[in-house]
Amino acid sequence: MLHLLGVNLPDRKIVLVALTYFYGIGPQTARKVCSQLSIHKECKMNELSETKVNQLSSILSNMTLENDLKRKISANVHHLREIGTYVGKRHAMGMPVHGQHTLNNSKTAKKLNRRWLRKYSTSSRLAPVFGILQSPLSNKQD
């Protein structure tokens, strides 16, 4: 197991596939990173040399991934919601944002859209509000 930036990358996986374990890296970005480091298509994680791993980690550390990316998306959605746009409203309702039909389906939006306003609330303005909301509970536990 290779531990990179808080994600475990399994040894037996192909590098292209293993990179997609990161939140924020799909097949496309994985292919770009691999071609940048001239890693061939079928190279596996345990075949990577130490220098390659170091180069890989330096490239990945410059990208916005995992929690940073989630925070960034969440901040964007929060901003849209706060200024009162239609897009922000749709996010809050858990409905599709780009004008899709909602008679049936729209499963993905229902599953995903509302979570950006719920979790990962790191914007400094909301932090005190959550502090107030949480304080009675913490007092009870004490």
Added chain:
Amino acid sequence: MHGTTVALARSVWKGPFFVHFPGLAESIKEGKAIKTKMRSCTIMPHMVGARFMVHNGKFYLPVRVTENMVGRKLGEFSHTRKTFSYRMTKNK
């Protein structure tokens, strides 16, 4: 990731689309609302503080422009759809 949005974006040389509102200075000073149907007008920095009544197809809805809104369109703040709410009886 946003390849298509960039490809379909408006040409840079044109600049953002916006309209000159005659009563803008008055609106910022005195808070007089500007009635408009230009939903596609981009909110520019000089419009901050103005009050608009933006048409949504049926009514003119109030929109107060703040700094955060710069770069968005006026229409984004005047919602066109009514939220559905279920009622048990038809008579009420």
